[in-house]
Amino acid sequence: MIDRTPIQTRTTWGARIAAALLAITMAAMHDAAAADSDAAARPTQSSLIVSYRSTPAGRPALLRTLRAQLAPRLHTLQAQGRLTHYRILFSRLADANSWDALLILDFRTSAQAASWRAVDAETPAGLAATDLANVTAVESTPSDPVGKGGSADDGPDPVYMVVPYDYFVPTKDYVAYARSYVFPQTDGWIAAGALNAYQLYVARYGAGRNWMSMLVLAYHGDNGLDRRNDVIAATRKALNANPDWAARAAGKGHIRTEKAVMIADLIAGG
CATH class of the missing domain: 3.30.70.100 (Alpha-Beta Plaits)
Structure with missing residues (x-):
């Protein structure tokens, strides 16, 4: 350029x-x-970074799921004080070398981190079973x-x-x-x-x-x-x-x- x-x-x-x-x-x-x-x-601070992979054909459905299902769930958790900060990122291009979507969660206390673990036990990576149909791999990295x-x-x-x-x-x-x-x-x-x-x-x-x-x-x-x-x-x-x-x-x-x-x-x- x-x-x-x-x-x-x-x-x-x-x-x-x-x-x-x-x-x-x-x-x-x-x-x-x-x-x-x-x-x-300082209070106990930690983060969790979750990456989602999909097939190229599954990217549009994954994007809709993130907007319609995951984002409202995270907004509710934050409003309840169970989450300090969150971001959902979606990669601009399909790429077999890395993730399609990235979730970054920030916790101010150990209680908030424990609250997310309870969420994950019921909805893995924050997604319902039907939503996971468009996901081929998840990596959750405590950070x-x-x-x-x-x-x-x-x-x-x-x-x-x-x-x-x-x-x-x-x-x-x-x-x-x-x-x-x-x-x-x-x-x-x-x-x-x-x-x-x-x-x-x-x-x-x-x-x-x-x-x-x-x-x-x-x-x-x-x-x-x-x-x-x-x-x-x-x-x-x-x-x-x-x-x-x-x-x-x-x-x-x-x-x-x-x-x-x-x-x-x-x-x-x-």
Whole structure:
């Protein structure tokens, strides 16, 4: 795709990114150091990420089921205080390499997580038996949210990029890497206006799973997604002035590997 964005506009992106990243990098060390000391004061938080697979022919019926059956069920649970936050994403294209739909549930307390387990016992993955006819596989991954930024509701007109990873270091080291290497970038993308929000999840029991961590990026519409490559390049150029960040960038191949990326739209959320 040819970039027809005026040079002056692209220069403005770079200036906005550079200014924002100065504040971000100064705050990063403080935030990472405070995270462990603050953990004891926070309520128990956890997430569950459920992926659904269908046959290509079954995708339309699955989509109707998610809208007509699952979304109202989740809305009711949230209204009852049994669920803090939820999103249902549906992949834009049929793809044998990954999921067709993704459900992200966030729990504030252990009681909320237990409530969902009771729901799952009666309606597996939140679907009735008749709804499951259009599902060929389900994977439910208990997870821990380890970082986020941007709009709490993922902002206006979100288009999602979901990036799964495997990592090769202890989880504590991976989270530290994410805070010092990944989040300065994603915060820069928000500063540039291309990204609305992001969340990073780590699988609680990652052995044998299809992914060990998952980065959920809510872009600012298709335009934000189209600007992705330019904004990434400008952000990295600004961050490379920081020797510590540049060193982490050089060694990232020894920490994690990226798996199949999916582009998806929001079906329902609350």
